[in-house]
Amino acid sequence: MPSEDRQNISVLWYSAAVFIGGALxxxxxxxxxxxxxxxxxxxxxxLAMGKxxxxxxxxxxxxxxPMGFASLGIFITFALSAAFSIEPDQSWRQWGxxxxxxxLSALLLKILMAMPTKAVKTALNTxxxxxxxxxIYILGDAAxxxxxxxxxxxxxxxxxxDRFNYLSSVLAVISPFVWxxxxxxxxxxxxSRTVGYLIAAMxxxxxxxxxGRSGWLGAxxxxxxxxxxxxxxxxxxxxxxxxxxxxxxxxxxxxxxxxSRGYDYMLHRLxxxxxxxxxxxxxxxxxxxASHMLDNPLTGIGIHTFRFLPPPEYHLNSxxxxxxxxxxLLLEVGILGSLAAGFFIFRLFRSLWKYVEVTLYSxxxxxxxxxxxxxxxxxxxxxxxxxxxxxxVAYTLSVRLCRAPKxxx
Numbered sequence: 095m096p097s098e099d100r101q102n103i104s105v106l107w108y109s110a111a112v113f114i115g116g117a118l119x120x121x122x123x124x125x126x127x128x129x130x131x132x133x134x135x136x137x138x139x140x141l142a143m144g145k146x147x148x149x150x151x152x153x154x155x156x157x158x159x160p161m162g163f164a165s166l167g168i169f170i171t172f173a174l175s176a177a178f179s180i181e182p183d184q185s186w187r188q189w190g191x192x193x194x195x196x197x198l199s200a201l202l203l204k205i206l207m208a209m210p211t212k213a214v215k216t217a218l219n220t221x222x223x224x225x226x227x228x229x230i231y232i233l234g235d236a237a238x239x240x241x242x243x244x245x246x247x248x249x250x251x252x253x254x255x256d257r258f259n260y261l262s263s264v265l266a267v268i269s270p271f272v273w274x275x276x277x278x279x280x281x282x283x284x285x286s287r288t289v290g291y292l293i294a295a296m297x298x299x300x301x302x303x304x305x306g307r308s309g310w311l312g313a314x315x316x317x318x319x320x321x322x323x324x325x326x327x328x329x330x331x332x333x334x335x336x337x338x339x340x341x342x343x344x345x346x347x348x349x350x351x352x353x354s355r356g357y358d359y360m361l362h363r364l365x366x367x368x369x370x371x372x373x374x375x376x377x378x379x380x381x382x383x384a385s386h387m388l389d390n391p392l393t394g395i396g397i398h399t400f401r402f403l404p405p406p407e408y409h410l411n412s413x414x415x416x417x418x419x420x421x422x423l424l425l426e427v428g429i430l431g432s433l434a435a436g437f438f439i440f441r442l443f444r445s446l447w448k449y450v451e452v453t454l455y456s457x458x459x460x461x462x463x464x465x466x467x468x469x470x471x472x473x474x475x476x477x478x479x480x481x482x483x484x485x486x487v488a489y490t491l492s493v494r495l496c497r498a499p500k501x502x503x
Contacts, residue, residue, distance in 0.1 A: 106139070106141050107138075107139070107209055110138035110142060110209070110213070111213040112135075112217070112220050113134045113138065114131075114132065114139070114491070115216065115217035115224075115491075116220045116224050118225075118264065119225045119227070119228045122228050125480040128480070128483060129483075133198075139202075139208075140205060142209075147201075152204070160444075161438075161442075168431070168438055169192075169196075171430040171431040171434040172189055172192065172431055175396055175397055175427040175428060178393045179396020179399055184396070184398060184402070185397040185398065192397075192477060195479060198486070203490040206491060206493075207497070218271060218491070218495065222272045225269070226293060228261070228264075228300070229297040230296070233296070233300050233303060236355075258305055259306035261309070262301050262306025262307075265297060266309045266316060266465040266469055267312065267316075267465045267484045268484070269298070269316065269465070270465070271462065271491070272293070274454055277290070295346075298313065298347060299343075299346065303351050303354055305351070307363065308468075308469045308470075311469065311472065312466070313465065319460055320457050320458065323450060323456070324457050328457070348360070375411030376472055378408065379412060379416055382410060392428045392429055393428045394424070398415070398477055399426060401414050414475070415475035417473065442485075443460060445493060446489075449496035452496070453495070455492060456496050459489065459492025459495070459496065463489065
């Protein structure tokens with residue numbers, strides 16, 4: 095291949111890496127930006143791959159893999175749910191959207207697997223670097239104008255106090271990539287350990303200040319998983335001092351949260367004593383959803399049809415979706431769809447677990463997936479494209495990062 099062609103392909107790979115890596119943190123600007131960046135990354139990566147992207151042999155191999163069968167199981171059971179839905183048109187539209195997301199996910203995974211390792215590291219650098227910028231953005235906004243928002247995009251949330259709630263979950267999912275990025279920079283002697291700790295602490299404080307309780311839970315779960323795996327397989331030392339430092343960090347984070355939002359508001363957000371108001375009214379929503387699970391237990395009431403159920407006599411804060419992915423799956427796709435989804439989730443974790451003793455990237459990927467599904471226990475609809483994109487990118491990037499040290503690339 096002529097040197098000019100190699101140079102052009104190299105530019106395509108690095109450009110694709112920047113777009114793919116930057117897609118998730120840029121959700122702070124808007125879902126359209128994330129979508130455009132990710133699609134551009136896929137297009138540029140596809141151009142860099144050339145004919146290899148449409149190699150039928152490799153696609154057949156992927157289709158026959160355990161993950162391929164797990165994906166097929168989801169589409170068959172979800173199609174059954176749509177066929178017996180209380181609103182078939184709505185369910186089939188959502189089924190088609192899921193099919194499109196799975197197709198783009200397969201393309202992204204294939205492109206990342208073909209991407210040169212140095213370009214993959216560029217994607218990680220971009221993701222982690224923009225995540226730090228996102229943290230600074232959140233903290234700066236909270237410090238400059240906590241009541242209205244200093245430079246927040248219009249329409250991010252109806253209530254100014256809630257404008258960054260979703261970004262707590264965003265940070266919970268992508269923070270593990272920041273941790274391994276900082277660790278790599280420290281091992282390469284590009285930053286000091288103190289600077290690494292300060293940056294990681296800043297991202298955590300921003301996550302808390304952003305005000306999303308599902309993100310807090312997700313961050314706690316991901317930190318626990320990452321710390322355990324790093325201790326068990328990669329020599330991380332955890333002492334009583336470590337626990338003290340983490341406790342101090344949590345205290346500082348919530349002190350900053352109270353200072354920016356008001357301590358009365360913070361205490362209100364931490365109050366779960368009232369059934370009707372606990373978790374922004376999620377308990378009544380889950381109870382209502384559970385009361386309809388026997389309407390069609392095998393195939394469910396239909397994908398994304400919770401909103402079409404007759405409203406109960408008591409008030410619900412929201413009837414768009416159940417705000418819990420397990421409740422939503424059991425209600426809307428029934429036992430069959432939930433079992434298929436459970437097997438698919440198992441395969442996601444299994445694909446990363448096999449690298450757990452080889453590389454710390456596996457711990458980051460497993461921590462990120464843990465954060466995603468923990469946040470999804472009290473977050474938006476599990477079918478929401480702007481939420482599923484975090485699962486797609488976190489998983490595909492993790493698998494590719496794990497492959498490099500195993501194959502000594």
